[in-house]
Amino acid sequence: MDFTWPAETAETFARIATATRSWPADETLSPGRERWRACGELGLLGLSVPQKYGGQGHGFVTTARAAEAFGLGYPDFGLVFSAMAHLLACAMPIAEYADPAVCEHVLPKLCSGRWRGANAITEDTAGSDATAVRTSAVRDGDGYRISGTKTFVSNGPDADVFVVYARTDPALGHLGLTAFVVERGVEGLTVGEPFGKLGLESCPASSLTLADCWVPGRARLGREGQGAAVFQGSMRWERTCLFAAYLGQLTRVLDRCVRHARQRRQFGRRIGANQAVSHRLAELHLRLEAARLLLYRACWRLDQGEQATSEVAMAKLAVSQSAVEITLAAVHLFGGEGVRCDGGIERELRNAVPSTIFSGTSEMQLEQIAAGLGL
Numbered sequence: 001m002d003f004t005w006p007a008e009t010a011e012t013f014a015r016i017a018t019a020t021r022s023w024p025a026d027e028t029l030s031p032g033r034e035r036w037r038a039c040g041e042l043g044l045l046g047l048s049v050p051q052k053y054g055g056q057g058h059g060f061v062t063t064a065r066a067a068e069a070f071g072l073g074y075p076d077f078g079l080v081f082s083a084m085a086h087l088l089a090c091a092m093p094i095a096e097y098a099d100p101a102v103c104e105h106v107l108p109k110l111c112s113g114r115w116r117g118a119n120a121i122t123e124d125t126a127g128s129d130a131t132a133v134r135t136s137a138v139r140d141g142d143g144y145r146i147s148g149t150k151t152f153v154s155n156g157p158d159a160d161v162f163v164v165y166a167r168t169d170p171a172l173g174h175l176g177l178t179a180f181v182v183e184r185g186v187e188g189l190t191v192g193e194p195f196g197k198l199g200l201e202s203c204p205a206s207s208l209t210l211a212d213c214w215v216p217g218r219a220r221l222g223r224e225g226q227g228a229a230v231f232q233g234s235m236r237w238e239r240t241c242l243f244a245a246y247l248g249q250l251t252r253v254l255d256r257c258v259r260h261a262r263q264r265r266q267f268g269r270r271i272g273a274n275q276a277v278s279h280r281l282a283e284l285h286l287r288l289e290a291a292r293l294l295l296y297r298a299c300w301r302l303d304q305g306e307q308a309t310s311e312v313a314m315a316k317l318a319v320s321q322s323a324v325e326i327t328l329a330a331v332h333l334f335g336g337e338g339v340r341c342d343g344g345i346e347r348e349l350r351n352a353v354p355s356t357i358f359s360g361t362s363e364m365q366l367e368q369i370a371a372g373l374g375l
């Protein structure tokens, strides 16, 4: 067993952490095209996309380590989330399942930052239960007509292209789901207004309505009925590499906590001199390192070509639970400063809370782990 990073992984990590540390953090509602382009120029928007389509062609371990560097270097986690959702849940399913002509048309624009991508599976009545998707895709000539309404589409308000999941055979449950690439300009497609939410402010989210939108047959990802597999594939990327970005965020937050515990004095001594504080920080450090090991083991298994379903679920669960625990403890450690909106600590907690919900809730990860145990 060898725990050293491959040279390319280490170089990528150092390059991205250094570059993103120098970016000014502006938490506007939606990151401007300029910052988005900067993500593209640094290679962040195409980390795992094949080089022939403008990406870097990295596997899971290096993509995750690069995402970790981004989360470590850049404090506006909404932008980090936005970039990773774009890459892992839109560009990757296209790279893995689309017709080569569609890949050539779409992926270079997504990798360079000329376009922004989104994925749309969730509906008002289909959240954890993706088999309940009601959006339909009906064959029409040499294409499909798609109708339905999606909700909670991250990047939706700014997206140029969407991966949309629709039902091609209502009788077949999850086997009747099919994924499509839908471009923004298509007739009948309406993007809703961005809505407010807890955290991740600079990744705007909205609804998406498709009213008899016609797409050509080559817009289909994979075969008819392969939508559930396409979605699971994108979740393998997201549950590992997007959550690696949280490892970066948490490393940054814990470093700040340790510095604060060493500097802040009360009762004539550093607050870190109290065992109640130092042991709590030691526990949180242990929590983060355990989550990190689970995550990179899952990435390594995926790079070996394994499904690693249970390992991926454990990694997602461990990182998201650590994120909430560590950022909540950070608010507490900073006392009054921790809850001030100008202190930067409460923002970390807000950005952490949604992590136990998206990419499958904690209960859904426990379901996968239990299934792996044969339960």
Ligand SMILES: Cc1cc2nc3c(=O)[nH]c(=O)nc-3n(C[C@H](O)[C@H](O)[C@H](O)COP(=O)(O)OP(=O)(O)OC[C@H]3O[C@@H](n4cnc5c(N)ncnc54)[C@H](O)[C@@H]3O)c2cc1C
Binding pocket: 085, 118, 119, 120, 121, 122, 126, 127, 128, 129, 151, 152, 153, 154, 155, 200, 354, 357, 358, 359, 360, 361, 362, 363, 364
């Ligand atoms: C920040 C953020 C970004 C998102 N981005 C996107 C996106 O880009 N595209 C997209 O399509 N969707 C996106 N989503 C939606 C997300 O995938 C769903 O919110 C998630 O799958 C949960 O679905 P739901 O909100 O309908 O909750 P529900 O499924 O209604 O769940 C509500 C609660 O019930 C629990 N529950 C449900 N079923 C069970 C069960 N069988 N056993 C035990 N507990 C259960 C859940 O764990 C949860 O605690 C995003 C969500 C968030 C928060």
